[in-house]
Amino acid sequence: MxxxxxxxxxxxxxxxxxxxxxxxxxxxxxxxxxxxxxxxxxxxxxxxxxxxxxxxxxxxxxxxxxxxxxxxxxxxxxxxxxxxxxxxxxxxxxxxxxxxxxxxxxxxxxxxxxxxxxxxxxxxxxxxxxxxxxxxxxxxxxxxxxxxxxxxPDRIRHKNVKEIILEDALNYSHLKQCCENVNSVVVFGSSHSAIIIIRYLVELGVSRIVNFYQSPLKFALPMGDWTLFDNTGLKGTTADWARENILGKMPENLYRYQATKRNIRTYLGDCDRVIYAVGxxxxxxxxxxxxxxxxxxxxxxxxxxxxxxxxxxxxxxxxxxxxxxxxxxxxxxxxxxxxxxxxxxxxxx
Ligand SMILES: Cc1cc2nc3c(=O)[nH]c(=O)nc-3n(C[C@H](O)[C@H](O)[C@H](O)COP(=O)(O)OP(=O)(O)OC[C@H]3O[C@@H](n4cnc5c(N)ncnc54)[C@H](O)[C@@H]3O)c2cc1C
Missing domain, CATH: 3.50.50.60 (FAD/NAD(P)-binding domain)
Structure with missing residues (x-):
């Protein structure tokens, strides 16, 4: 040219x-x-x-x-x-x-x-x-x-645990395939994507679901002409599910821990799969x-x-x-x- x-x-x-x-x-x-x-x-x-x-x-x-x-x-x-x-x-x-x-x-x-x-x-x-x-x-x-x-998607990478990539984790039928013969899955994060994945894993009946979170759940709140936590808060059916199941009656197969180094060291090692929904x-x-x-x-x-x-x-x-x-x-x-x-x-x- x-x-x-x-x-x-x-x-x-x-x-x-x-x-x-x-x-x-x-x-x-x-x-x-x-x-x-x-x-x-x-x-x-x-x-x-x-x-x-x-x-x-x-x-x-x-x-x-x-x-x-x-x-x-x-x-x-x-x-x-x-x-x-x-x-x-x-x-x-x-x-x-x-x-x-x-x-x-x-x-x-x-x-x-x-x-x-x-x-x-x-x-x-x-x-x-x-x-x-x-x-x-x-x-x-x-x-x-x-x-x-x-x-x-951001990934943290823990060497000894096999990862399910976010794309598969957010697709119910793919996640189902990935979880065949799998007993325990760790999910990092507490945002919209993380909660959808936890919900899927609960519905799939995975024996042990471990969720590492950094901060308490956030919900979007309409305030008239603006919305509190509009981009970071849970909304819609995902918010409803989180209120009922995480803040309400926690599913028996779900364990939630703050993502401290000590908790990760204690609870991650014996899990079969890990999913990162962290940004x-x-x-x-x-x-x-x-x-x-x-x-x-x-x-x-x-x-x-x-x-x-x-x-x-x-x-x-x-x-x-x-x-x-x-x-x-x-x-x-x-x-x-x-x-x-x-x-x-x-x-x-
Ligand atoms: C799980 C999830 C749920 C979401 N839910 C909602 C929702 O409910 N409502 C909503 O409004 N938004 C939602 N979003 C946010 C947002 O709308 C999407 O992430 C959207 O896909 C972002 O659009 P984008 O155009 O910025 O990027 P993308 O959709 O990623 O498009 C980027 C394109 O650029 C191409 N590209 C990249 N690099 C190059 C290159 N070097 N040369 C040529 N092509 C290139 C890529 O291949 C791709 O085709 C969600 C996002 C996620 C991840």
Whole structure:
């Protein structure tokens, strides 16, 4: 590619919910479709589409519907097809599989308009006031890049106990297979994911379930126009189950211990399997000259013309009592892009 001629004005890397929202909002801001390049290794609605479909949502169906209808460019109102999610009470939560099909419909619709490349980006570098993106053997020159690359589950790794990865643990039938001929399973964590897994293990009748937690259970509490522990508290059916079974009548096969070194030493060793539901870290994308990517937690800026969104680069919010949380969820990504995109449009190289 010659000189510093840019191939595209914008490149969105990642086609999960955050990438879908970013492409939709760029189009809504009148960026011509042919000036947008969209890169993903699968275009299957990200980790949501490929890993978390069996998980009970912690947000209401209404927020998913709001996401689907937010961007004009999604053209969701022009669909002929109807989706199961539209038949569910909007005040309820649902299995995440219900949001995946409509998101895949939107993704397919956007794919017909913007330029796309299926592959894994290996490196970004600034050259002649352009971002040069290396993917497979190609190089694209782009004025601005939005990273929506998602996050990987954190793992602690205890050498002597075999791990069930989070993806399998959050899928009931996979977990069932993983627990065949297994007597005891340890779960680290006490968040939404951890409680779903503990519930599955109780229902599967695993003889001994050990849960190591760091802090007491947290529940989201609606406070009118804001929600206490909105991003970290338990919600929906998972919260109901935790109240009845952990704070109420503890299942006979469930043992909970604070995650102190001593407790872990005492109770982990004789367990057959371990599951870590202890958080996520951003997927790594190599950027020349930056050892580690750090985003501004209020506006998503990483560098001039380089921005981050989604679970990898979440917005930090502060509630009226000063509690700070990372704001994660489809609707939150969309609202954050709404706020920051006008800044990103003016913060190029
Ligand atoms: C268990 C669980 C339950 C959740 N429940 C809810 C819920 O109820 N409601 C809600 O709103 N949110 C929920 N979330 C949060 C959030 O919506 C999802 O985590 C969502 O998948 C994050 O979207 P994303 O687009 O940021 O990342 P992802 O969905 O992970 O998408 C990132 C995409 O980028 C691609 N990619 C990464 N690196 C590269 C590269 N170098 N080159 C090319 N492509 C690349 C990946 O392959 C992937 O396709 C949940 C999350 C988890 C983990």
């Amino acid at each position: 010659a000189g510093n001629k840019k191939n595209f004005e914008w490149c969105v890397i990642g086609a999960g919910p955050a990438g879908i929202a970013a492409v939709g909002k760029l189009l809504d801001h009148d960026i011509p479709a042919q000036k947008i390049l969209w890169i993903d290794d699968k275009f299957k609605v990200g980790d949501l589409g490929t890993k978390w479909h069996d998980v009970s949502s912690n947000t209401t169906v209404q927020l998913f519907l709001d996401f689907l209808n937010e961007c004009r460019a999604f053209k969701f109102d022009e669909r002929i097809q109807h989706f199961q999610i539209e038949k569910i009470d909007p005040h309820l939560t649902c299995k995440l599989m219900n949001i995946i099909k409509p998101l895949q419909w939107i993704s397919n619709h956007l794919l017909q308009h913007v330029a796309t490349y299926q592959g894994v980006v290996s490196c970004l570098a600034v050259n002649n006031r352009c971002w040069e993106i290396t993917v497979d053997r190609h190089k694209f020159k782009v004025a601005n890049v939005i990273l929506a690359v998602g996050a990987e 996520f870290h951003p997927r790594v994308v190599k950027v020349a000259g930056m050892a580690e990517l750090q985003h501004n937690v209020y506006n998503g800026i990483i560098a001039p013309g380089l921005f981050g969104v989604g679970i990898a680069f979440p917005e930090q919010t502060t509630d009226p009592y000063g509690n700070r949380e990372e704001s994660v969820g489809l609707w939150k990504f969309m609202m954050h892009i709404n706020t920051v995109l006008p800044i990103w449009l003016r913060y190029g190289l």
